[in-house]
Amino acid sequence: AQTVTQSQPEMSVQEAETVTLSCTYDTSESDYYLFWYKQPPSRQMILVIRQEAYKQQNATENRFSVNFQKAAKSFSLKISDSQLGDAAMYFCAYGRTGGGADGLTFGKGTHLIIQP
Amino acid sequence: NAGVTQTPKFRILKIGQSMTLQCAQDMNHNYMYWYRQDPGMGLKLIYYSVGAGITDKGEVPNGYNVSRSTTEDFPLRLELAAPSQTSVYFCASETSGGFSSNEQFFGPGTRLTVL
Structure with a gap:
């Protein structure tokens, strides 16, 4: 069976800075x-962002990008220029x-958490 | 398109009561799913369906039943509610076939409390 592990229960970043999950x-x-x-908080x-495993190029959507390392089975999310509206739970x-x-x-x- | 809709948004049940959570989608998706999200956890698959008349168990099916009589609707039935079923329930749908990218579209969720 497949498993997914997110080792950071909580992360905090200053507004406009970059954070990696x-x-x-x-x-x-x-x-x-x-x-x-x-x-x-609305629960929606x-x-x-989405990444196909057969593609070597990392996916990017505006301020969001991923670092996909297939051999290491790692898939991190980078959020650039963090905004207050980015505050949320993030699920891989x-x-x-x-x-x-x-x-x-x-x-x-x-x-x-986004710190103003 | 309304996307995926769920009713009700909130519900409180007493132990032993039964209820049906409704889910509908208007995107003509063949695949539909029910997940539950417990506090501080990710979503876990309860049941899924690949088309009308076809359903199958997911990771945590005990205490639940589903049916799929139409492409649009996928209700989840709770029989004899227990406190362990207190959770947020999400319905999702996905297109199928060779162009599928596994992107699932989620409903807004139903928060269920069993007391």
Whole structure:
């Protein structure tokens, strides 16, 4: 079974600075997807960024980027120019390819605090 | 499109009561999922469905039942509610087939308390 580990229960960063959230995973599959979801106090799960394992290039979405190290099974999220609206829980998730019929596997989350 | 909708948003049950959490999606997605999120934890899969009439157990199915009579609807039934079922429940959907990227679209969640 796949596992996802987020070793930082809480992170704090000053507004406008950069922060990196860590995630490691374990799988025997060679092709899969990895995700970062944001969960603000409203509870809504919002997709931040997605990475296909077969792509070597790291995904980027505006201020959000990932460092995907397939051999190390590491998938960190970098948030640049942190904004107050970035404060939330962040979950790393793993999904198999081919439709992901057995769902996503989530880590326990990292609570990100933005200091004004 | 409304996306994925869930009702109710909040509910308090007494031990032993039953209820159904409703979930609907209007994106014509074949795959649908139910997750639960306990305090301080990530989401765990309860049940999933790959199409109308087909359902299967996830990681934590005990105490729950599902049905999928239409593509749009995927209700979750709690029988004999127990305090251990106090959680936030999320429904999600995903397209399927060769173009799927596993992106799941989530509903707003239902906060359930069992006292």
